[in-house]
Amino acid sequence: MDFNLSEEEVLIQATVHELAQEKFKERSQKIDEESLFPEQNIKELAELGLLGSIIEEKYGGAEASTMSYSLILEEISQACASTSVIVSVTTMVGLAIQRSGNEEQKQNYIPKIAEGQTLGAFCLTEPNAGSDPSSMKTTAKLEGENYILNGQKLWITNASHSDIFLVMANEDPKLGRKGISAFVVEKSKIKSGTFTIGPPERKMGLNGSHTSAIFFDNLLIPEENRLGGKGEGLGIALKSLDTGRIGIASQALGIAQAAFDSSVNYAKEREQFGQAIGKFQGVSFKIADMKMKLDTSRLVTRKAAWMNDQGLNHTMESSIAKAYATEAAFDITAQAIRVHGGMGFSKELPLERYHRDIQATLIYEGTNEIQRLVISRNLGL
Ligand SMILES: Cc1cc2nc3c(=O)[nH]c(=O)nc-3n(C[C@H](O)[C@H](O)[C@H](O)COP(=O)(O)OP(=O)(O)OC[C@H]3O[C@@H](n4cnc5c(N)ncnc54)[C@H](O)[C@@H]3O)c2cc1C
Incomplete structure (x- = not known):
């Protein structure tokens, strides 16, 4: 078993670490407090080719490993989790087209x-x-050489800043999940009908x-904007989530790492009763528990990323990583607030933001209940 990262992965990690710590970190409080879209962060990531890190080179990507992708999201999330979500959803759409599109769609x-x-x-x-996407009501009706889409989607990340939308819609509701197809909607090329963003x-x-x-x-x-065959849409979406969930686990890992690092530093610096609070077992054991959860999260996340890189089926491992790392990060960020006392509750420090973001x-x-469903089904239950 080799726990070492490759030279390329170490380099990517160091590059993103520097960018996130030197630029994103200082912008993150304003972004959160004023709900600002992090334009500048995204621009800087795009300049480094990090919006297409795992996309094949022939389509403009860097063709890096899934492990690199996980490291990128972890590093960004340590500074600005909002930015990492934007990158993760964008990558997921690019990957879905790469996996299921025809050559013309990929080039386009x-x-x-x-x-x-x-x-x-x-x-x-x-x-x-x-949780049950097969019950979707959005329809796609083929008329001549065009599809007519009607319906509504909710909670669409990046909707206000995207031109490329991967939309799942049902061509034949009688068929249930088997009627769902995937479509690429390019907003700037819409010729007829309306597409409204709330x-x-x-x-x-x-x-x-x-x-x-x-x-x-x-x-x-x-x-020609249908991706894959008729009725293949739900499969395309679920396959995308296999990789997407490694991204979410990586985000959680990054947020948890930031909360943990801050806690260790604070426990060493803050003094009460004439000594550093980290000398009290009540504090140091909390931090030891945080460390156990953090390291376990990293192991399960990297295992899922490694399996993806090896071309192995990793549906269950992605769900394990997503559910474990996010719940561990939920606990770690909550404990971090306690270690920081009143300062943990203050908006002067990012601890409360970590706990909201997670x-x-x-x-x-x-949801993590659905991850447990995926894990149980993979166990034949
Ligand atoms: C910040 C944010 C960004 C998002 N971005 C996107 C996006 O870009 N694109 C997109 O398509 N969606 C996006 N979503 C939507 C997200 O994927 C859904 O919210 C999620 O799948 C849960 O669906 P729901 O909210 O309808 O909850 P429901 O499905 O109604 O679930 C409610 C509760 O019931 C539980 N539950 C449901 N079914 C079961 C079951 N079988 N067993 C046990 N428990 C169950 C759930 O776990 C949950 O606790 C986003 C959501 C958020 C919060």
Whole structure:
């Protein structure tokens, strides 16, 4: 078993670490407090080719490993979790097109994402179809050489800043999940019908990542925009989530690492009763527990990333990593607030933001109950 990162992975990690710590960290408080979309962070990541890190070189990406991708998201999240969500969803859309698109679709869309000309949006959830996407109501009706889309999607990350939307819609509701197909909607090329983006949701965290409802009203898109075959849409979406969940685990790991580092430093510096608070077992054992959870999260996350890089089926391992790392990070960020006492509750420090931001990771890309469902099914239960 080799726990070493490759030379390339070490280099990518160091590059993103420097960018995130020197630039993103100081911007993150304002981004959170004013719900600002982190334009500058995204621009700097795009300049380094990090919006297409795991996309193949021939489509404008860096063709880095999934391990590198995990490291990138972890490093960004240590400074600004909102920025990492934007990158993770964009990458997921690029990867889905790379995995399931025909050559023309790949040439058309992926370079725009990988080179940072546009972000990507992944459109699966609806008001009455969250954990159970097969019950979606959005329809796609083939008329001549075009599809007509009608319906609504909810909670769409990047909707207000994307031109490329990967939309799952049902071609034949009688067939249930087997009627769902995937479509690429390029907003700037819409010729007929309406495509409306709602205002950003008001959320408890990840305030720099804007999330909106979107509405299709007789939206006409060419038949050639269907990704994969008829009825393959849910499979395409779920396959995307296998990699996406490694990204969410990596985000959680980054947020937890930042909370942990701050706790260790604070426990060494803050004195009460004439000594550093870290000398009290009540504090040091909390930090030891945080460290155990952090290291275990890193192991399960890297295992899933490694399996993806080896071409092994990693559906269950991605779910394990996502559920474990996000719940560990939830505990770690809560304990970090306690270690910092009143300062943990203050907006002067980012501890309270870490704990707000982490909540979404337990929900999106499948709630942690759904991850347990995936794990149980993989065990034949
Ligand atoms: C910040 C944020 C960003 C998001 N971005 C996107 C995006 O870009 N694209 C997108 O398509 N979606 C996105 N989502 C939506 C997200 O994926 C859904 O919120 C999630 O899948 C849960 O669906 P729901 O909210 O409808 O909850 P529900 O499905 O209604 O679940 C409610 C509760 O019931 C539980 N539950 C449901 N079914 C079961 C079951 N079978 N067994 C046990 N428990 C169950 C759930 O775990 C949860 O606790 C985002 C959500 C958030 C919060």
